[in-house]
Amino acid sequence: MVFRRALGTSWKGLNTHRTRSALTILGIVIGVTAIILIVSLGEGAQALILGEVQSIGAKTIAVVPGREPKGPSDFLSTFTDSLKQKDIDALSRTTNAPHISRIMPIVFGSQSASYGGETYRPTIYGATPLFADIYNIAPVEGRIFNDDEVRGYADVVIIGNKVAEELFGNEEALGKRIRIKEKSFRVIGVLGAAGQSLFLNFDTAAIVPYTTAQQYIFGIKYFHRIVVEADTEANVPATIEDVKATLRASHGIDNPEKDDFFLETQADAMETVGTITNVLTLFLAAVAAISLVVGGVGIMNIMLVSVTERTREIGLRKAVGAKDTDIMLQFLLEAVILTVLGGLAGIMLGAFFSFLISLVLGRTLAVNWEFVFPFGAAALGIAVAAVVGLVFGLYPARVASKKSPIEALRYE
Amino acid sequence: MVLIEARDLEKTYWDDGVVTPALRGVSFDIKKGEFVAIMGPSGSGKSTLLHLLGFLDRPTSGLYRFDGRAIDEHSDHDLAEVRNRKMGFVFQTFNLLPRATTLENVKLPLLYSGIPEKKWNHMAEEAIEAVGLTHRLHHESSQLSGGERQRVAIARALVLTPEIIFADEPTGNLDSKSGQAVMSILEKLNRTRGHTIVLITHETYTAEQAERILHLMDGELVKDEKVKARRTSDHFIK
Ligand SMILES: Nc1ncnc2c1ncn2[C@@H]1O[C@H](COP(=O)(O)OP(=O)(O)O)[C@@H](O)[C@H]1O
Numbered sequence: 001m002v003f004r005r006a007l008g009t010s011w012k013g014l015n016t017h018r019t020r021s022a023l024t025i026l027g028i029v030i031g032v033t034a035i036i037l038i039v040s041l042g043e044g045a046q047a048l049i050l051g052e053v054q055s056i057g058a059k060t061i062a063v064v065p066g067r068e069p070k071g072p073s074d075f076l077s078t079f080t081d082s083l084k085q086k087d088i089d090a091l092s093r094t095t096n097a098p099h100i101s102r103i104m105p106i107v108f109g110s111q112s113a114s115y116g117g118e119t120y121r122p123t124i125y126g127a128t129p130l131f132a133d134i135y136n137i138a139p140v141e142g143r144i145f146n147d148d149e150v151r152g153y154a155d156v157v158i159i160g161n162k163v164a165e166e167l168f169g170n171e172e173a174l175g176k177r178i179r180i181k182e183k184s185f186r187v188i189g190v191l192g193a194a195g196q197s198l199f200l201n202f203d204t205a206a207i208v209p210y211t212t213a214q215q216y217i218f219g220i221k222y223f224h225r226i227v228v229e230a231d232t233e234a235n236v237p238a239t240i241e242d243v244k245a246t247l248r249a250s251h252g253i254d255n256p257e258k259d260d261f262f263l264e265t266q267a268d269a270m271e272t273v274g275t276i277t278n279v280l281t282l283f284l285a286a287v288a289a290i291s292l293v294v295g296g297v298g299i300m301n302i303m304l305v306s307v308t309e310r311t312r313e314i315g316l317r318k319a320v321g322a323k324d325t326d327i328m329l330q331f332l333l334e335a336v337i338l339t340v341l342g343g344l345a346g347i348m349l350g351a352f353f354s355f356l357i358s359l360v361l362g363r364t365l366a367v368n369w370e371f372v373f374p375f376g377a378a379a380l381g382i383a384v385a386a387v388v389g390l391v392f393g394l395y396p397a398r399v400a401s402k403k404s405p406i407e408a409l410r411y412e
Numbered sequence: 413m414v415l416i417e418a419r420d421l422e423k424t425y426w427d428d429g430v431v432t433p434a435l436r437g438v439s440f441d442i443k444k445g446e447f448v449a450i451m452g453p454s455g456s457g458k459s460t461l462l463h464l465l466g467f468l469d470r471p472t473s474g475l476y477r478f479d480g481r482a483i484d485e486h487s488d489h490d491l492a493e494v495r496n497r498k499m500g501f502v503f504q505t506f507n508l509l510p511r512a513t514t515l516e517n518v519k520l521p522l523l524y525s526g527i528p529e530k531k532w533n534h535m536a537e538e539a540i541e542a543v544g545l546t547h548r549l550h551h552e553s554s555q556l557s558g559g560e561r562q563r564v565a566i567a568r569a570l571v572l573t574p575e576i577i578f579a580d581e582p583t584g585n586l587d588s589k590s591g592q593a594v595m596s597i598l599e600k601l602n603r604t605r606g607h608t609i610v611l612i613t614h615e616t617y618t619a620e621q622a623e624r625i626l627h628l629m630d631g632e633l634v635k636d637e638k639v640k641a642r643r644t645s646d647h648f649i650k
């Protein structure tokens with residue numbers, strides 16, 4: 001009751017000085033806007049990346065040669081030649097890994113391709129027919145190569161939309177022969193426009209049988225990846241252990257510390273993505289929070305001026321019976337109302353801007369960027385704004401409450 | 413019944429090393445229901461005395477008893493309560509809240525009174541009626557004339573039916589006509605409702621509407637006289 005009356009008094013006080021009140025909270029508005037914007041966009045980006053990761057499939061495990069990178073310098077050792085045909089043979093044996101349903105080796109690299117006078121540098125993937133299934137792609141024209149063609153080192157290629165456009169223009173690509181690294185390949189399939197996917201861009205890809213790629217394009221006997229698929233999602237952990245054991249036996253490794261390969265799963269990738277975006281969002285939000293403190297100092301500053309200017313009002317209130325605590329409460333509430341209003345304005349502005357940005361990103365990047373209203377951040381923003389009001393309003397409110405009534409009444 | 417008991421009241425201001433003895437030992441009594449004027453030249457200590465009597469400040473030395481209790485016996489919190497319930501103030505410069513209506517201004521003391529909110533409007537309207545401003549209830553103070561503003565201030569002083577009303581040169585900023593209107597309201601409140609009134613003025617004409625005049629000079633009480641021929645201005649207000 002007392003509190004509600006004080007609230008009314010403070011509200012009137014703010015209303016009397018409307019322009020000043022609005023200017024005072026600008027810092028808070030900007031700070032909270034920034035926090036909402038950052039968190040909302042952060043969550044949007046995370047959702048987008050996680051969506052991409054999920055599209056790879058929860059049952060898929062990628063075996064990567066080399067030691068698992070623990071820091072930037074480790075990346076140098078990533079491309080090693082530890083994954084060979086014998087590993088595929090070992091993994092294929094059901095006694096070794098009973099839950100593996102499919103295995104696919106992959107080699108990849110960038111090579112220039114040419115047709116007539118046109119050249120383009122696509123990313124070459126050497127794979128098996130499973131490729132289309134695992135990565136969920138299908139040619140709009142032509143077909144995927146088959147297992148016989150893989151076994152027979154066939155000179156066939158499926159090209160991405162962009163590759164077709166660069167090499168052939170408006171000309172029909174299907175059935176034509178293109179040159180990749182001294183060898184001529186027959187185009188048996190053209191992919192539709194897949195759009196930008198975060199990890200793989202099949203628009204700029206040329207997919208050939210891995211055997212052909214190893215022999216004629218890269219000149220290697222090893223694989224860049226072995227992709228393994230478990231029969232069910234529940235069997236993924238068991239399969240991971242089976243794959244590790246099988247490969248260690250195949251490579252003669254008895255100390256896991258010495259592994260010359262590591263496994264990547266969707267769960268790992270999601271965790272990594274989650275961690276990275278969370279850390280980034282947190283960091284940026286912390287920077288934005290600093291601007292709230294700056295806003296708080298601004299509020300303290302202006303409130304001190306306001307207290308001096310309203311000395312007469314304070315004196316009058318005291319003369320008619322206001323106690324120190326009444327004056328204190330009045331000014332403290334003014335500060336908190338101000339900052340909370342600033343927080344609310346910031347939330348609305350922040351949500352509005354991040355909605356706009358999500359629209360623009362969705363259009364320009366042709367990605368499915370979802371607008372996420374960050375309820376957590378909004379609640380936090382209001383709470384922080386209120387605390388800023390309390391903390392930075394405390395000193396001016398105390399100064400106001402300690403004014404003696406006669407000093408206040410004499411003030412001209 | 414004695415309401416105010418002042419004995420050897422002294423007040424000295426220390427301001428940046430400058431010592432100003434504003435009151436140098438003043439003694440007098442004021443009875444309940446009295447209408448007393450305090451006169452004296454500028455700087456003689458009139459406002460200082462009023463601030464002490466009105467519990468707005470504490471004396472440097474001496475004894476001051478209001479309604480039977482010495483000021484020393486009160487905490488600041490208590491003083492605020494006494495000011496709220498037993499005292500009303502009217503100042504030369506009106507001191508109304510900016511951008512607030514007559515009603516809102518008059519309700520201000522109620523805000524700190526602990527009286528249930530549902531009674532506020534009724535109490536305030538009664539006080540406003542007593543100063544004849546019912547037709548200005550919802551006007552902001554900026555829309556009122558000086559005389560009307562001072563009457564709002566009187567209504568504000570009245571709203572909790574205080575024992576005493578302190579008025580520091582209430583007519584000082586008004587033309588003589590509005591000044592007279594204000595004076596006749598004060599006089600009527602004293603006569604018909606029994607409010608004790610302590611009024612500061614430097615105009616003899618105004619002071620002579622009181623029953624008694626205290627003359628201050630250089631912080632000392634130089635004369636305490638009964639007014640033999642009280643002036644009235646009753647003809648002025650209905
Ligand atoms: N807060 C104060 N600080 C310092 N000196 C003051 C203060 N208030 C009043 N004085 C001084 O005390 C003396 C009496 O002042 P005041 O009571 O206001 O006189 P009056 O109201 O009779 O004109 C004056 O000399 C004035 O300058």
Ligand SMILES: [Mg+2]
Nearest residue numbers: 458459460580
């Ligand atoms: Mg004075």
